[in-house]
Amino acid sequence: MGAPPPGSQAAPLPSNLPFRLVSKTIGQGAYASIRKAAPLTSPKPVIAIKFINKDHAFRQGRLTRKQLQMEITLHQYMGKHTNIIQCLGSGEDKIWMWIAMELADGGDLFDKIEADEGVGEDIAHFYFTQLINAVSFMHSKGVAHRDIKPENVLLGDEGDLKLADFGLAALFKKDGNLRLCNTVCGSPPYIAPEIVSGRRSKRADLLDVGYAANICDIWSCGVVLFVLLVGNTPWDEPTERSEEFKEYVDTDGRTTDELWQKLPPEIISLLRGMLKLDPSTRFTLDEIRTHPWFTRKSQFLSPSGRNANPIGLATQMLSQLRIDFSQDPAPPRRGYSQDVDAMDIDSEPRRSSASAHHPGNINMLSSTQPETPVADTPFDWERPPRLGDYDGISASQPAGNNERQAYQIQAPRPTPNFSQLPTSTQDILSQDPSLTQFSQSHEVPLTLTQAARNFKDVLPSYSLARFLSPLPLSLLIPLISESLHRLGVPVPSIGDEQMQQWEQTGEASVRVKMADGRRQGLNGHVVVERITCSGDKISEVRFVKASGDPLEWRRFFKRVVVLMGEAVLRPDR
Structure with a gap:
């Protein structure tokens, strides 16, 4: 395929790292790659190292040094929580910036969920509870994630949820004072509507009137819960260009969409509260935590909030992954495309x-x-x-x-x-x-x-x-x-x-x-x-x-x- 161009991930990695790399690539982003590492003189603990090619990020990723440094600062500031990937340290040389993190050695959660099927209520409740625990901890520190989506939900070795990737995280509260964010960011199916519909008169990526990033996280968590339950998003983007979203708005959340019909009333009640168009009336974290479906008993959740039955949970999830060879394999009507712009x-x-x-x-x-x-x-x-x-x-x-x-x-x-x-x-x-x-x-x-x-x-x-x-x-x-x-x-x-x-x-x-x-x-x-x-x-x-x-x-x-x-x-x- 030819040699990669200068500035790509092919540049030699730093040689004076304070750890040993013990794997090839285990993850990749637009301008970063992840490998496993271990101490120089010991086989354990095994951690994850995120390598960011600075020139690649600045030129093609349109990022600034301040943005990269902010990711590290906020990640380290959050400290340690069971359901959040911990930041262990960082460093850089002329070419690379690296971030040492806790290894999510259970893999990606949504790799283990069947598309268009989802998981049962018990498993969805377990992972949604852990997601809310992670977000609650972040928000208590004044930090909003701003990019909650399946790609950023990982698992620990016993199947516990680990929220990852804080490249778009923002400080929404400092010294008790709230601040609004103006940057347009997020993934279309999971982004809150106030970000999409905001006026942008100066720059396409900046809103004239800011949004409350922590309240936008609540919206994204609601969409993730929906995906856990049915294996698909409720819409592709929260605009009138999406027929599903338009009907959701027109019916005040009482949509006739077939995916919503699969959900029990108590879950729909929770989802409607989290997916309110008006951010001022959207459920708060306290309202989520006191909702009857959230407080239901769980066979998988221990008193400490961890996985109480790792083998049972894994067995149930594995049995739900299935391929039907009689199914129509046809692609979406417009098919896949090479144009990703x-x-x-x-x-x-x-x-x-x-x-x-x-x-x-x-x-x-x-x-x-x-x-x-x-x-x-x-x-x-x-x-x-x-x-x-x-x-x-x-x-x-x-x-x-x-x-x-x-x-x-x-x-x-x-x-x-x-x-x-x-x-x-x-x-x-x-x-x-x-x-x-x-x-x-x-x-x-x-x-x-x-x-x-x-x-x-x-x-x-x-x-x-x-x-x-x-x-x-x-x-x-x-x-x-x-x-x-x-x-x-x-x-x-x-x-x-x-x-x-x-x-x-x-x-x-x-x-x-x-x-x-x-x-x-x-x-x-x-x-x-x-x-x-x-x-x-x-x-x-x-x-x-x-x-x-x-x-x-x-x-x-x-x-x-x-x-x-x-x-x-x-x-x-």
Whole structure:
């Protein structure tokens, strides 16, 4: 793909760091990347380091040194809270600024929630309670987050919520005095309407009349609760360009939208209070905490506010991840697009949906952060500690002579059922949590839960947007490319030389860069590795998200999987 341009994330990282880097990239933003680190002379504790390329952030990210410093200052100022990622320190050299943080080693919460389905009331209540606890602590310090959305909600090792990313945080109260904010920021589906509708006579990113940032956080928390419950946002943006939002306003919150119809009355009561258009009448944190649904008993919430049943919670969440191969895999009506500049698109926005009958949203608002072309960032993602760590499995093996001969086959060969694999291979693969989503029963194997000691043993930190296939790379890559084309996803052309290189290394990576159904940037890689399991060769296909909404990425993954059909190895067939 060529060498990355100057100023990108490819610049050498600092060499005099007070810690050891112990991983490749585990997360990425528009101008930053995250890696794991450990003390220089000890294997623990493992922490996360956010590296920000200053020139890249200043030039392409349109950030200032003051803004970057404010993120660090406010993050450190907040101190320690169970449900907030803790800031441990920071530093910089000529090229980089780095922030050391607590590692959220449970992964992303919304990677583990089924798109268009959501989770049950008990799980939604548990995570919503922890989110409100985090926001309450922030607000008690006079700090508003201003970017509460799924991408910024992570998990600890026992499944407890961890609020992250304070790049847009603002001080709304100092020395007891309240102050308003004027900067237009946030993600369209989660942003409060007073920010969107405010007059901007001087600059497009500044409001003439400020808004109360803490009250805007309440709105965003309400949208997150809605997404937890139904797996989709109530609207794409809080403007009249969204039919769903317009009806919500016209009916005073008594919308006939089908997603709202799925919710019990007591939850709708809470949501209406948090999603009041007038900020002065919107629920306060005290009103949320005293609402009957919020005060309901929880099987997962301990008296201290932590996860009381990590294994039970993980098991229930894993069983709710499911892929229906009979589902219509059609993309949003307008399809995916390579153009991620929302300001250049002039169409009516709609909510995203897995159904072809609900067109994807086309938003007219700025995203939280400007997108960085994925081509500018070399693929250097950490490989998740899953199949390759089981006995009897090796990954990324060069192809042997017999394997190379298989690459010459032009038509897909029959895919064996899971039950047709050798017993030894089945035993090893049955320990892979991701296979549960392909099972017709969707039951979590007892062998997985009985041996589990913590949340991560059942529901791993890495994304379950992955599948296994018995097909070799030469057959699998064309099928993946064809599926992406059918969905309207732009795919780079793959030449013979590139395919030969992949054949020899046993690993391939296809970059995808698009706008999702809401016309927000959705970028990442489809990575294919050839794995030897108990003597059998299997291909593992991972969908690695670099940036974008996790539920949209999940929808994208499910559509590709359904199109791949018989190429996907699945149990219970």
